Amino acid sequence: MQFLSGKCSLGMIISNKCYYGLKAMIELALREGQGPITIGEIARAQGIPVRFLEAILRQLKQAGYADSIRGKEGGYVIAKEPTFVRLGDLILFFEGPLMAVSPSATAHESASPTPIPDVLSPIWKRAEKSLLDVLSSYSLQDLVEMERARNSSEAMNYTI
């Protein structure tokens, strides 16, 4: 077994892609107003494989979270105000509907005529809502401020 590397052989784990995407958005938000930032810079700053990040940023652009400037001196910029970007929305974008219910097996010989009126469905919905409520209580701006606080306290440790 590999120690928490990648997926750790368990279900329901946020994918690396989503994680990289969030970190890229944080980086873009951190540098808002500083002109286009290249894929390479973002990759270096956040420790993301550059060719993988390329595809992730393209998706973020298509979804309207980022804009790109092509050609020399080009790069990516954030497309929305960080205050209005909710963490829950970003995760939903990368991961799709959280906690979807698997279809009740169709090879069902028993009587049930209405398809999938499962006792678990409403519970799933409640759980997903609760999850998204927590995640959406944070904006990208919140994350940026946390990141700034972390960086400055880290710098403190060095000067001591």
Next chain:
Amino acid sequence: MQFLSGKCSLGMIISNKCYYGLKAMIELALREGQGPITIGEIARAQGIPVRFLEAILRQLKQAGYADSIRGKEGGYVIAKEPTFVRLGDLILFFEGPLMAVSPSATAHESASPTPIPDVLSPIWKRAEKSLLDVLSSYSLQDLVEMERARNSSEAMNYTI
């Protein structure tokens, strides 16, 4: 794209295995006190592939949720009072830790000396707790009662 068949190409979805496992536990709880129930019966009642269910029940036995009686007239029985089995525990058992944080990439040339003191980690923890709080607010007994209510209301529709 296949319409919600299996995984629907999206992340963070409860696996079929977990879903089957929950349905099997519901079936065992429904028939508590009626003697051993064979894998085949459970599979038929809940629409689960029998050889797959076999492995799932073995896991449930190892975890102490079910007991088995071998040989002829054998089968499975529930091993705990349904009132004391929490939905959150069962899901945790099948899926492992929900919402684990991927490791921040190790190929990090930048300064960060403390490993993975990520701004996202505390948020993940809060989200997971909120999720488990909802899931663990239901016991297996609750599910059984919902299932019974559903079945009887279904029967009603037929007699009308």
Next chain:
DNA sequence: TATTATGTCTACCAATTTACTAGAGATTGT
């Protein structure tokens, strides 16, 4: 206009996980 630094697109690939299936064996009631 040539160069060069950038983003864009399509395709491909290896490792892992999921969702099973197969077959042989062990156990127990009759």
Next chain:
DNA sequence: ACAATCTCTAGTAAATTGGTAGACATAATA
């Protein structure tokens, strides 16, 4: 002895994850 059951070890096809490779498009600037 027989038959019905659980048990164990493999194996496996399809999907997903986590990338990589290479060719191309675009734009600044010299």
